[in-house]
Amino acid sequence: xxxxxxxxxxxxxxxxxxxxxxxxxxxxxxxxxxxxxxxxxxxxxxxxxxxxxxxxxxxxxxxxxxxxxxxxxxxxxxxxxxxxxxxxxxxxxxxxxxxxxxxxxxxxxxxxxxxxxxxxxxxxxxxxxxxxxxxxxxxxxxxxxxxxxxxxxxxxxxxxxxxxxxxxxxxxxxxxxxxxxxxxxxxxxxxxxxxxxxxxxxxxxxxxxxxxxxxxxxxxxxxxxxxxxxxxxxxxxxxxxxxxxxxxxxxxxxxxxxxxxxxxxxxxxxxxxxxxxxxxxxxxxxxxxxxxxxxxxxxxxxxxxxxxxxxxxxxxxxxxxxxxxxxxxxxxxxxxxxxxxxxxxxxxxxxxxxxxxxxxxxxxxxxxxxxxxxxxxxxxxxxxxxx
Numbered sequence: 001x002x003x004x005x006x007x008x009x010x011x012x013x014x015x016x017x018x019x020x021x022x023x024x025x026x027x028x029x030x031x032x033x034x035x036x037x038x039x040x041x042x043x044x045x046x047x048x049x050x051x052x053x054x055x056x057x058x059x060x061x062x063x064x065x066x067x068x069x070x071x072x073x074x075x076x077x078x079x080x081x082x083x084x085x086x087x088x089x090x091x092x093x094x095x096x097x098x099x100x101x102x103x104x105x106x107x108x109x110x111x112x113x114x115x116x117x118x119x120x121x122x123x124x125x126x127x128x129x130x131x132x133x134x135x136x137x138x139x140x141x142x143x144x145x146x147x148x149x150x151x152x153x154x155x156x157x158x159x160x161x162x163x164x165x166x167x168x169x170x171x172x173x174x175x176x177x178x179x180x181x182x183x184x185x186x187x188x189x190x191x192x193x194x195x196x197x198x199x200x201x202x203x204x205x206x207x208x209x210x211x212x213x214x215x216x217x218x219x220x221x222x223x224x225x226x227x228x229x230x231x232x233x234x235x236x237x238x239x240x241x242x243x244x245x246x247x248x249x250x251x252x253x254x255x256x257x258x259x260x261x262x263x264x265x266x267x268x269x270x271x272x273x274x275x276x277x278x279x280x281x282x283x284x285x286x287x288x289x290x291x292x293x294x295x296x297x298x299x300x301x302x303x304x305x306x307x308x309x310x311x312x313x314x315x316x317x318x319x320x321x322x323x324x325x326x327x328x329x330x331x332x333x334x335x336x337x338x339x340x341x342x343x344x345x346x347x348x349x350x351x352x353x354x355x356x357x358x359x360x361x362x363x364x365x366x367x368x369x370x371x372x373x374x375x376x377x378x379x380x381x382x383x384x385x386x387x
Contacts, residue, residue, distance in 0.1 A: 001359050003386060004032035005379075006107055006164075006337070007371035008039070009063035009081075009089035014051040017096045020371075025100060027376065029383040032103035034164055034367055035093050037155065038062050038078055040112045040135075040176070047375045058082065060115030064090035066154060076116050076123060076137070076147035078154075094158040103161040105278075110148050110266075111137040112167040112175065125170065125197035128221040135177050139170060139292065140201035140258045148262065149269040156273030163270050164306065166280045169259045169291045170197055187234030190227040193220050195290050197255070206254040216251045219244040252289065259292035264301040276303040278335055284308070284320065285327040296328030306335040306367070312344055314353040321361055331358075335365035340378045340385070348384035355385055 005028055012020045012035070024030055041059040046052065061081035065088040071077040090106070097104040117124040117134040123141045124132040137144045152163055172195035174180060186194070198220070203213035223243065227234045241249050267277035279302040281293055288295075299305055307324065309317045317338070321331055336358055338344070338351065345351045358366055368382050 001355070001363070002032065002103070002365045003030040003382075004034045004103065004105060004365070004367045005030050005371045005382070006034045006036075006367055006369050008036050008057075009093070010055060010057075010083050011046075011049070011372040012089055012093060013084065013087065014049050017092060019050075021096050021100055021102070023376065023379055024102070024371070027379040027383050028368070029386050030102075030368070032105060032161070033093065033097060033371075034105040034107045035063070035090065037064055037090065037106040037108045038110075038113070038151065039107075040109050040167075041114050041178075044373055046372045049372060058115070059118075060109075060113035064088055064154065064158070067157075070150060070153060074143075074147065074150065075120055076143050078151060079115065090155070090158045094160075098159065104159060105162045105164050106155045106158075106160045107164045107166065108151065108155075109166045110151070110168045111139055111144065112171060113137055114177075116147075124199075125202075126199040127194050127196065128198050128217050128224060130198075133171070133173075133175075135175060136171050138197055138199050138201060139168070139262045140197070140199065140205050140255075142201070145262055145265060148266050152266055152269045152275070152277075153273060156275065160275055162276040162278050162304075163266075164278045164280055165263070165266060165302070166282075168263055168266065168279060169288070169293055170255060171195065172290055184228075185231065185234060187227055187231075187236075189236065189238030190224050190234055192238060192240075192290055193224050193227075196220060196252070202255060202258070205258050206251045209250070209254045209257075211247055211250045211254060213251060216244045216247045220248065252292075255292040256289075256294040256297075260294055260297045260301050263298055267302050271303075278302065278304040278306045280306045282308050285323045285329075295324065299329045299333055304333060304335055304365075305329050306337065306365075308369075309336040309338045309354065309358070310344055311354075312346075312350075314350070314357045317354045318357045318361065321358065321363060331361040331363045334363050335367060336363055337367045337369050339369050340381045341374050342378075345378075345381060348381050351381055351385035 062078035206213040
């Protein structure tokens with residue numbers, strides 16, 4: 001079973017390569033590092049960082065040096081984080097990983113990009129009222145799709161083994177903007193409907209499949225207005241299969257095909273450079289339908305599906321992986337992320353039992369979240385569990 005730890009480039013820069021890679025090999029004993037290449041805005045606490053305890057990550061920043069020639073003619077382009085200065089963390093990581101015999105993976109956040117969404121709102125998803133969600137990029141937008149496939153090509157020069165593709169899909173209404181506020185209870189129905197994209201490209205994709213996209217948009221807008229006006233209506237279950245005479249379900253099916261086709265294009269681009277594409281599905285089976293995640297087709301489009309095995313017991317981890325099998329994704333087609341911190345593990349034996357569950361199920365890769373956000377004792381826990 002292959003193993004890796006997810007990390008930020010700033011972990012490498014703040015600690016230096018000897019300490020950073022020494023902790024990965026000597027403490028955690030893993031065979032690879034999964035380094036964030038493009039990441040969303042965040043504020044994190046770093047328990048063992050020698051330079052700072054709290055760090056703000058910039059919106060949609062890149063942690064490598066983009067090749068200007070590759071991006072000629074593109075509006076959507078990666079912008080290096082100010083935190084890396086004139087350095088290239090991916091080049092440094094590639095050299096160090098190769099020297100130590102470790103695999104390097106590029107952890108890449110694609111469509112959750114605050115910087116690009118605010119800079120180019122016409123590339124962001126639009127709800128039924130035309131309001132743009134500027135923390136996101138729409139997977140149906142041709143410029144977004146070109147950005148995603150071009151971005152993948154950047155990592156070939158670093159000897160990256162696999163692209164860990166996060167956020168290669170739609171998102172719902174609540175997806176992490178600073179000080180999001182909901183003073184009335186919108187209800188699950190209104191929230192779900194407000195998360196559906198009705199931009200020109202999404203409507204065109206549905207129309208091409210015979211769906212009356214404009215009618216669906218009008219019905220959704222009317223339904224949302226009614227639920228916003230009346231708290232009793234807000235509490236009512238949402239009948240997705242019958243709304244708009246069943247056309248909403250067909251509209252969502254078209255959105256899922258948009259995501260699958262984008263995953264297929266990015267996977268093909270990665271494969272052309274000898275890299276694998278791992279589609280990260282954090283929600284789990286049956287929970288990603290509003291995000292356009294159709295697991296059986298995505299398992300065929302991508303090289304691998306990755307999920308979060310966050311749980312306190314080995315049996316709960318087993319159930320999470322088993323649920324994917326019920327949705328057409330076999331364990332041998334998966335990677336699973338575990339958390340070694342005390343919130344999930346009470347010691348090395350607990351973590352070792354979870355790893356053994358994955359091994360027996362046939363899962364070929366396990367990753368651990370997250371280098372900079374855990375104590376050094378949690379890195380030791382990984383090493384003890386793997387041994």
